Amino acid sequence: MTSTTTQGEGPTRFVRVGRHPTTVVSVTVVLLLAAVFAVGGKDNGLVTQSIVTGLLLGGVYALVSIGLTLIFGVLGVVNFAQGSMLTMSMYVVYALVSGPGLPVYLATLLAIPVMFAFGMFVQHFLLNRLTSTGSHEGPLLVTLGLQLLIANVLLMIFSGRPKSVGTPFDGSFEMLGAIASYSRVIAFAGAVLVGIALTLVLRRTSLGLSIRAVAANAQGAALVGVNVRRVYALTFGIGAASVAVAGGLMTPFTSLTPSVGEQFTILAFVIVVLGGLGSVLGATIGGLVIGLVQTVGALYLPGTGSLILVFAVFVMVLFLRPQGLYGAK
Amino acid sequence: MTDTTARPAAAHELPAADDPRLKDTWARRQLLVLVAGVAVLSTLPLFLGEQAQSVAIRTLIFAIMAVGWNLMSGFGGMFSFGHAAFFGIGAYTGAYLLVDHGISPWISMVVAAVLSAAVGVAIAYLCLRYKLAGSYFALATFAFAQMFLLIVQNVDALHKTEGFNVEILPSDSWSMLQFQQGDPLYFWIPLAILAAAVLVSILYVRSRAGQYAQAVRDDEVAASSLGINTMRARLIAVALSCGVTAVAGVYYTQYYFFVGPEQAFGSAVSVEAIVPAVIGGIGTIWGPVIGAMVVGPLSELVATVLRNPPGFLSFLQGTSGLDVAVYATLLIVIVIVMPKGIFGTIRDRWRS
Numbered sequence: 028m029t030s031t032t033t034q035g036e037g038p039t040r041f042v043r044v045g046r047h048p049t050t051v052v053s054v055t056v057v058l059l060l061a062a063v064f065a066v067g068g069k070d071n072g073l074v075t076q077s078i079v080t081g082l083l084l085g086g087v088y089a090l091v092s093i094g095l096t097l098i099f100g101v102l103g104v105v106n107f108a109q110g111s112m113l114t115m116s117m118y119v120v121y122a123l124v125s126g127p128g129l130p131v132y133l134a135t136l137l138a139i140p141v142m143f144a145f146g147m148f149v150q151h152f153l154l155n156r157l158t159s160t161g162s163h164e165g166p167l168l169v170t171l172g173l174q175l176l177i178a179n180v181l182l183m184i185f186s187g188r189p190k191s192v193g194t195p196f197d198g199s200f201e202m203l204g205a206i207a208s209y210s211r212v213i214a215f216a217g218a219v220l221v222g223i224a225l226t227l228v229l230r231r232t233s234l235g236l237s238i239r240a241v242a243a244n245a246q247g248a249a250l251v252g253v254n255v256r257r258v259y260a261l262t263f264g265i266g267a268a269s270v271a272v273a274g275g276l277m278t279p280f281t282s283l284t285p286s287v288g289e290q291f292t293i294l295a296f297v298i299v300v301l302g303g304l305g306s307v308l309g310a311t312i313g314g315l316v317i318g319l320v321q322t323v324g325a326l327y328l329p330g331t332g333s334l335i336l337v338f339a340v341f342v343m344v345l346f347l348r349p350q351g352l353y354g355a356k
Numbered sequence: 357m358t359d360t361t362a363r364p365a366a367a368h369e370l371p372a373a374d375d376p377r378l379k380d381t382w383a384r385r386q387l388l389v390l391v392a393g394v395a396v397l398s399t400l401p402l403f404l405g406e407q408a409q410s411v412a413i414r415t416l417i418f419a420i421m422a423v424g425w426n427l428m429s430g431f432g433g434m435f436s437f438g439h440a441a442f443f444g445i446g447a448y449t450g451a452y453l454l455v456d457h458g459i460s461p462w463i464s465m466v467v468a469a470v471l472s473a474a475v476g477v478a479i480a481y482l483c484l485r486y487k488l489a490g491s492y493f494a495l496a497t498f499a500f501a502q503m504f505l506l507i508v509q510n511v512d513a514l515h516k517t518e519g520f521n522v523e524i525l526p527s528d529s530w531s532m533l534q535f536q537q538g539d540p541l542y543f544w545i546p547l548a549i550l551a552a553a554v555l556v557s558i559l560y561v562r563s564r565a566g567q568y569a570q571a572v573r574d575d576e577v578a579a580s581s582l583g584i585n586t587m588r589a590r591l592i593a594v595a596l597s598c599g600v601t602a603v604a605g606v607y608y609t610q611y612y613f614f615v616g617p618e619q620a621f622g623s624a625v626s627v628e629a630i631v632p633a634v635i636g637g638i639g640t641i642w643g644p645v646i647g648a649m650v651v652g653p654l655s656e657l658v659a660t661v662l663r664n665p666p667g668f669l670s671f672l673q674g675t676s677g678l679d680v681a682v683y684a685t686l687l688i689v690i691v692i693v694m695p696k697g698i699f700g701t702i703r704d705r706w707r708s
Contacts, residue, residue, distance in 0.1 A: 105491045153688065163490040164435050168634055168691045171627065175684035182677035285677070293502060293623075296495055332510045338503040345496050346486040 048352040052312055056319065069326050072204065077322040079205035085318020086215030090273035091291045092298040092310040093221055094266035099296075100305020101242040101262045102150075102158055104166040110292030111177035112267055116142050116274030117283055118181055124192050124278075131192055132213075135275025139268050146267025149173065150260045158259060174292070181285040194279035214276040221272050222311045225265070229307065238262055242305050297341040303351030312352065386558045386641055394551045401540035409543055413611060415652025416546040417604050421625075422632035422644035423553040424600030429630075430639035431561060432593030433573025434480065437494040438501030439629040441479075442598040444620035445472040446605020448508065451520035451615050454532075461533045465606045469599035476598030477591050484587060498626070505621035519616030522609060533610045546607055550645070553600045557641050560596060569593040601629065631683070635690050637697025646699050654686075655679035
């Protein structure tokens, strides 16, 4: 696969995060945050609030990225439709809530199989032929077309007017001197749960074993009897299903428009590359880090300025450690 | 080799070096097609109304971008997902020099092309230096384009999110590239730019630098073992590509009298550079042009159909988004069914 051959080649290995990336990352983050508190010149309450907001936002990012890290890591497909699939699952939830009047979190559970089937469909009918030829442009272009298609079909069905979905757990509470809304905390908890569940699937089940085998070497896996095409389709399905969880949990605090998910596509790629391809833990940690960079950075660079920092982090990671924090060398 | 030296008698049966059948007429044929194509297209303003002419001009701008993109991504093999960066540099250089300094857009075209080529070379050098290939290269270029978008949105000198408005002059002016609304010159000038861009592609593909770049694209190790400076060959392709794309940007600002961050650096612009080339045929001279001619009028066509839809499509009346949905479906179908694009597929059929 093209994506795996670029990892760790040439002069890219000189940044050593060592054997304990989690420790290194958390120490760095804590030190940087301490520096912001000590010499940042901002009100402490404001900093605490932005840290809490950043972590909660990071949870959402992590949820979106967990699905993508599997798709990118196992299939080597740059899935530009990830953000649109997020939008699509939000609209599925919206349709279930506004139509039959289901509660939003039940609708999320129902959206999971829908998106799983959609993901399998996309991989099986649109991408399989292209991924097996090993071209990286073909799948990228198809998912790009898919992104445009999903966004515009949603626009045709639901029109561009913003929609919103109510939540049974309205309101917010105080946590460590900062304010957090219930729905965002639930989304954060959902990210952690999905992360744990997927890690268990990947580590403990035979499906997980075959997914990891295909990611490591598709040809080798095929030789020992793994049905590679089936694994590809299932992986894409799982990736889409975890996006469905993300979409459902985000719906209560998001204003729905057909293009709402697009901003998440590139952020998810930043997070996936930062965390390391195919690493669920990496995507979770990466999501939290990027969330923090965005909100704490916003203290100094208002508006969209903090996103510049996010992309600067991305470019640094691409150049200096393209295998990411948790990527196998 | 040994065969011919052993039996020199056979040599006279081989065609001589100046045999007309051995002459490489490829470049000459391409140039003939170019001249004929420009001659035919330049009569278009005589038939088109004002509305149709604006569609045609937008198509020409797409085509210039796609030809530029194709130089780097088609012949150079470096898939750029961030050509908005170079289009945007062109559009903003033109706008900034004209609005804030009153400099003629003709000069801006040169300045923008040089600036954009320099930026492109710097980005590509970093990406290649750190061995980013395939998807990673595409993602890195995308990230740079997004960074430029965000920077422009946050810099006061570039008017943040408001963009630039070009002042409309009271009379026609060649030096300021402004004419009466609907003047055919607005069509002929981008047509000339497009012709120049295609000419650059034709000459580049047959030049030593272009041959090197294609060799590196096909097999980097083999090319470098033959003594080709792979980095240099690739950077030349990038510089040409970014320069051509920037000129399209300058013209965009001139024609629409306005440019904002999203019109210049938005990710949609990168897509507009890629899609015509993919639909027409990546890595061919005529693919991007043909692709633009298919994609450019598409949204207008869909809008016309929707105004008076045939019976079975009447449920679509009044919805928006169908044009892009059609465009997206076309992209997906072409990539899966004809990976070489319209022109590439037809050419292969013709040859075999």
